[in-house]
Amino acid sequence: MRITADRERCASAGMCALTAPGVFDQDDEDGRVVVLNGEPVGGDAADAVDLCPSGALSAADG
Numbered sequence: 320m321r322i323t324a325d326r327e328r329c330a331s332a333g334m335c336a337l338t339a340p341g342v343f344d345q346d347d348e349d350g351r352v353v354v355l356n357g358e359p360v361g362g363d364a365a366d367a368v369d370l371c372p373s374g375a376l377s378a379a380d381g
């Protein structure tokens with residue numbers, strides 16, 4: 320799975336970092352998403368993509 324994040328759309332809600340803390344973090348300045356691991360294994364990252372309230376996260380196969 321390949322994860323991408325649109326930081327312009329991120330609303331700093333933090334659901335991604337709570338759901339998949341090894342994959343996502345929030346930056347110290349404005350709380351927007353930072354992708355720590357763009358090619359994660361396992362379901363947490365996919366759950367985080369689904370839970371993001373702003374639709375800022377995308378997951379693609381590969």
Ligand code: SF4
Pocket residue numbers: 324328329330331332333334335336343345350351352370371372373374375376
């Ligand atoms: S869950 Fe979505 S809106 Fe919230 S910090 Fe993560 S990417 Fe941003």
